[in-house]
Amino acid sequence: MLTYVEQIEKLKVPFACLTDLHLIWNKLNIITTPAGNFVQGFDTLRLLNLEDNHIVSWDEMVKLSYLRSLEQLHLNKNKIKHVRYPSNLPSSGSLGDVAVPAFEKLQVLLLGSNEIEDFPSVDSLNLFPSLMDVRISDNPIADPAKGGAPRFVLVARLGNVKILNGSEVSARERREAEIRYIRLVMGKAESSDPELLKQLHPRFAELKAFHGIEDEKPTSRMSGPQKMASGLISITLKCVGPSMGEKQPLTKKLPPATTVGKLKSLCESFFKLKDIKLRLFLEEEGCPLPQLLEEETASLVELGIGTGATIIVDEES
Numbered sequence: 001m002l003t004y005v006e007q008i009e010k011l012k013v014p015f016a017c018l019t020d021l022h023l024i025w026n027k028l029n030i031i032t033t034p035a036g037n038f039v040q041g042f043d044t045l046r047l048l049n050l051e052d053n054h055i056v057s058w059d060e061m062v063k064l065s066y067l068r069s070l071e072q073l074h075l076n077k078n079k080i081k082h083v084r085y086p087s088n089l090p091s092s093g094s095l096g097d098v099a100v101p102a103f104e105k106l107q108v109l110l111l112g113s114n115e116i117e118d119f120p121s122v123d124s125l126n127l128f129p130s131l132m133d134v135r136i137s138d139n140p141i142a143d144p145a146k147g148g149a150p151r152f153v154l155v156a157r158l159g160n161v162k163i164l165n166g167s168e169v170s171a172r173e174r175r176e177a178e179i180r181y182i183r184l185v186m187g188k189a190e191s192s193d194p195e196l197l198k199q200l201h202p203r204f205a206e207l208k209a210f211h212g213i214e215d216e217k218p219t220s221r222m223s224g225p226q227k228m229a230s231g232l233i234s235i236t237l238k239c240v241g242p243s244m245g246e247k248q249p250l251t252k253k254l255p256p257a258t259t260v261g262k263l264k265s266l267c268e269s270f271f272k273l274k275d276i277k278l279r280l281f282l283e284e285e286g287c288p289l290p291q292l293l294e295e296e297t298a299s300l301v302e303l304g305i306g307t308g309a310t311i312i313v314d315e316e317s
Helices: 005-011 119-127 151-157 171-188 194-200 204-210 224-230 260-270
Strands: 020-022 047-049 072-074 108-110 133-135 233-239 250-254 278-282 309-315
Touching (some): 119 151, 151 171, 194 204, 250 260
Parallel strands (some): 072 108, 108 133
Antiparallel strands (some): 278 309
């Protein structure tokens, strides 16, 4: 049972060509180094598995920043609360050679089942130069039931990630997630201050420009009905409840301000449902299960739901 990785320094000489190192279930919480602030040596180490330990502070992981060949860092089932890219470190990593960025070759970072609950931790993952595969499932920030973000928000905020929580992020999913995220921010933004928006949503301005989405502005030349029609969003509704009978999907155009509660009432009317308590779910690409739309007062635009979305109409068991 190891409590200090200092003892692992002894492995450097007898295992000079070590590529994979698994140190799970060792109650590790602190990394101490014999000299300097960073773990040195292990020049061939590609995978380091520290799952199921007692690591709390990300500062301990920063000490691994200059493992030259590290491509995978497994940290599932620890107690990490925050993640920050170590941008203020010496450019050479105190290794005395050419300047290299921290975690230069890290491609896979597994942080599932930790205690991460802040968006800056998510946003900081964009700064890792080679990171493509991230797991942050089973953290408060990734659990909508605990006030965390749904998958589409995470996809939009993580611009370089190609695999999220074990599922590939397709080009189509990324595009739809980013557009939906833009709508979500525009619908909920309490301030138009660009500096504040950048602080809260670092990729918002970039995504808005990339997808060519403009702020909604009223056009005086349009009449009332024309204005209303131009702002409607097209939603497909599918009934799946066992007592609802066989019903064909319906595509309806609705105002973006339609709330979940109002949509339930509309579904009762559209599908002629009586005495059935409804539950609505949003189908999302890349998610194995539809997302429950739980907040009755939340509007479609606040949830980032736009044209082309599919809503599953089910019943409470």
